[in-house]
Amino acid sequence: MDGLIKHSKTINKLLSRYGVKFGIYKNGEFKEQLFPFDPIPRIIDYNEFSNLEKGLIQRVQVLNCFLADVYGKKQIIKDGVIPEEFIYSAKGFLPPCDGVFPQKGIYSHISGIDLVQAKDNNWYVLEDNLRVPSGASYPMIARELQRRSAPETFMEHRIIDNRNYADLLKEVMDYVNTGGINVILSPGRYNAAFFEHSYLAEKTGAVLTTGNDIVCENDKVFYIDYDGNKQRIGAVYRRISDEFLDPMTFNEESLIGIPHLFEAYKKGNVALLNAPGNGVADDKGIYYFVPKMIRYYLGEDSILQNAPTYLPYYKKDMKYVLDNFDNLVIKDVAEAGGYGVIFGSSLSKDKKADFIDLLKNEPRRFIAQEVIDFYDLDILDEKGERVPRKADLRAFVLTDGKTKVWPSGLTRFSRNPDSFIVNSSQGGGFKDTWVLSR
Amino acid sequence: MIFIRNLKFCYTLNAEYSGDITHHNFSFMFSPHDTNRQRIENLNIEIADCPKLNITRDNFKNKRYYGLIDKPHNKFSIKVTGNALTGLDIYEEYTSEPVEYSLLKVQTSLTLPGLKLREYHNGMELDKLENDYEKALHIMHTIYYTFKYASGATVVHSSAEEALRLGMGVCQDYAHIMLSVLRMENIPCRYVVGMMLGEGASHAWAEVLCNGYWYGFDPTNNKLVNDEYIRVSAGRDSSDCSVIRGNFYGLANQRQKEIVSVEDISN
Numbered sequence: 001m002d003g004l005i006k007h008s009k010t011i012n013k014l015l016s017r018y019g020v021k022f023g024i025y026k027n028g029e030f031k032e033q034l035f036p037f038d039p040i041p042r043i044i045d046y047n048e049f050s051n052l053e054k055g056l057i058q059r060v061q062v063l064n065c066f067l068a069d070v071y072g073k074k075q076i077i078k079d080g081v082i083p084e085e086f087i088y089s090a091k092g093f094l095p096p097c098d099g100v101f102p103q104k105g106i107y108s109h110i111s112g113i114d115l116v117q118a119k120d121n122n123w124y125v126l127e128d129n130l131r132v133p134s135g136a137s138y139p140m141i142a143r144e145l146q147r148r149s150a151p152e153t154f155m156e157h158r159i160i161d162n163r164n165y166a167d168l169l170k171e172v173m174d175y176v177n178t179g180g181i182n183v184i185l186s187p188g189r190y191n192a193a194f195f196e197h198s199y200l201a202e203k204t205g206a207v208l209t210t211g212n213d214i215v216c217e218n219d220k221v222f223y224i225d226y227d228g229n230k231q232r233i234g235a236v237y238r239r240i241s242d243e244f245l246d247p248m249t250f251n252e253e254s255l256i257g258i259p260h261l262f263e264a265y266k267k268g269n270v271a272l273l274n275a276p277g278n279g280v281a282d283d284k285g286i287y288y289f290v291p292k293m294i295r296y297y298l299g300e301d302s303i304l305q306n307a308p309t310y311l312p313y314y315k316k317d318m319k320y321v322l323d324n325f326d327n328l329v330i331k332d333v334a335e336a337g338g339y340g341v342i343f344g345s346s347l348s349k350d351k352k353a354d355f356i357d358l359l360k361n362e363p364r365r366f367i368a369q370e371v372i373d374f375y376d377l378d379i380l381d382e383k384g385e386r387v388p389r390k391a392d393l394r395a396f397v398l399t400d401g402k403t404k405v406w407p408s409g410l411t412r413f414s415r416n417p418d419s420f421i422v423n424s425s426q427g428g429g430f431k432d433t434w435v436l437s438r
Numbered sequence: 439m440i441f442i443r444n445l446k447f448c449y450t451l452n453a454e455y456s457g458d459i460t461h462h463n464f465s466f467m468f469s470p471h472d473t474n475r476q477r478i479e480n481l482n483i484e485i486a487d488c489p490k491l492n493i494t495r496d497n498f499k500n501k502r503y504y505g506l507i508d509k510p511h512n513k514f515s516i517k518v519t520g521n522a523l524t525g526l527d528i529y530e531e532y533t534s535e536p537v538e539y540s541l542l543k544v545q546t547s548l549t550l551p552g553l554k555l556r557e558y559h560n561g562m563e564l565d566k567l568e569n570d571y572e573k574a575l576h577i578m579h580t581i582y583y584t585f586k587y588a589s590g591a592t593v594v595h596s597s598a599e600e601a602l603r604l605g606m607g608v609c610q611d612y613a614h615i616m617l618s619v620l621r622m623e624n625i626p627c628r629y630v631v632g633m634m635l636g637e638g639a640s641h642a643w644a645e646v647l648c649n650g651y652w653y654g655f656d657p658t659n660n661k662l663v664n665d666e667y668i669r670v671s672a673g674r675d676s677s678d679c680s681v682i683r684g685n686f687y688g689l690a691n692q693r694q695k696e697i698v699s700v701e702d703i704s705n
Contacts, residue, residue: 085543088544095678096497247685248464248465248504259506260506
């Protein structure tokens with residue numbers, strides 16, 4: 001591992017040369033930031049990973065079942081397992097998707113499940129990301145560069161090769177492809193994850209496009225190449241969010257979407273990865289119900305645990321939240337990317353009173369969670385010293401005919417010693433994630 | 439159902455552009471269909487210069503026509519004509535499962551109440567009323583007598599809360615305010631776009647599910663929807679029922695005009 005540490009600066013330099021950057025909008029201004037790489041890997045041993053893998057597969061399979069049910073028969077609502085209000089008031093529930101069935105019945109092809117390890121060594125799921133989870137490209141390229149700079153490290157340790165992500169992704173696209181080429185639809189170079197879009201296109205052989213060179217005619221979708229030739233598109237791995245996907249169905253103001261794309265999808269003429277409407281399943285309010293879903297659909301206990309969560313919507317939970325306010329973290333279900341997260345203890349007396357009023361008025365809008373005592377990971381600080389920092393793990397789970405877990409993941413850490421928020425959109429860094437083969 | 443009226447309707451939408459536009463994608467929804475209350479005959483939809491028209495239905499069973507006009511043009515027009523036979527029944531029986539209308543109990547961004555709407559709702563003292571029908575009726579009366587009709591005060595994307603703060607608006611705002619109050623009462627309701635005898639533009643009102651029957655309430659006119667109304671489309675709020683959506687390439691200003699005429703030709 002010393003080899004890796006020695007080459008840390010070179011790797012960061014190379015990452016910046018390859019454009020491994022993260023775009024951030026702050027105060028209306030677009031800034032590109034490097035996504036700092038830390039050379040000390042997170043190491044997960046074989047047995048631990050096997051257990052995680054089982055839990056992740058179970059979770060993603062159930063979330064796919066749930067999406068098919070919610071946009072189909074709605075049995076879980078009829079049976080009263082989840083209050084209907086939670087489903088229909090979720091921002092991610094998209095009425096146009098009701099009764100629309102995606103290719104081969106798969107809704108979440110690429111799922112990013114965020115986990116943390118607590119000091120008791122247990123893993124907890126913090127969040128499911130089933131819309132457009134990003135981040136796989138960072139460990140991919142970091143591993144590639146490390147293998148080049150310190151090949152001996154990868155010979156001496158039994159580390160599972162993680163360079164197969166692109167193959168897994170291509171298999172998923174091919175599996176649902178309705179006949180035609182695969183494309184990656186990016187909003188363009190000002191998107192935070194543009195590096196990733198271009199990198200994944202290169203690695204999977206899919207065509208990288210923005211909405212401008214795609215046209216939808218009579219419910220079929222075509223890519224127009226440099227010579228003006230039209231090529232039929234069979235699968236769109238879209239990296240733009242639902243609301244901007246098609247101005248004729250969703251946000252009319254969208255300039256990056258493709259008019260009538262949703263109709264082509266609805267009629268089965270093109271596959272969209274991930275399916276539109278998935279936001280209802282990764283809603284922070286729905287998260288609470290995932291263990292119940294697992295019981296409901298599979299009759300099994302949840303292998304992975306949720307962070308202990310309370311829904312102020314329920315009177316009993318509201319009382320608990322008010323009684324234990326200072327020990328809890330409160331999250332606004334409509335926000336993402338680490339925004340809308342409030343630590344009860346951090347509020348001044350006035351702000352706390354205001355917030356409690358808001359909570360009482362809009363109980364459905366918030367969830368409250370126990371603060372998990374993270375198992376910290378070491379990083380190297382500016383002086384080259386090892387210091388402990390909060391870190392999470394985004395595991396990538398891919399679904400075609402089968403559900404598979406990529407034996408790696410994106411480990412993000414907070415550079416600020418006091419912060420629990422590790423989101424890359426808030427300026428954190430990342431590490432490689434080693435899964436050992438035994 | 440006994441039909442007593444034959445309403446001849448004509449809807450036209452004319453758009454003019456200050457310069458040529460190309461790659462014009464559009465999606466159009468103004469296609470009345472049969473319900474228990476109305477029968478549509480001789481329906482004809484003409485969309486100028488569109489080589490191929492595609493049809494889809496949304497999850498509220500509304501029919502949408504859409505297409506792409508690639509060649510340069512500076513005009514675009516749509517004409518919908520037909521007859522609607524209407525009768526005296528003012529309600530429609532509801533038979534599907536409750537889960538099908540759950541969505542209609544939830545506020546949307548356009549109906550979400552703020553402080554003003556909550557006060558407005560409290561002031562109505564609806565808990566004193568016996569059933570959902572009585573409540574809907576009272577809500578309609580209250581809005582009619584406290585809200586002022588004024589065109590140009592609100593815009594297409596104004597929410598119910600914004601309109602109520604202004605105290606004035608158009609039929610869309612009347613309908614949104616009514617939906618917002620109904621949803622605070624947990625009563626399923628939907629936004630309806632339609633036409634009304636003798637009006638110059640399309641109209642909007644609210645449909646409310648009361649004790650197993652859908653009733654149309656028109657808060658703009660303080661009337662129950664009857665044989666003078668033709669129902670065209672429905673959704674959670676006006677954004678689900680937008681008549682036309684479109685985008686195109688070209689630097690051009692757009693002027694759009696909508697004319698609706700409904701004439702009683704019953705003998």
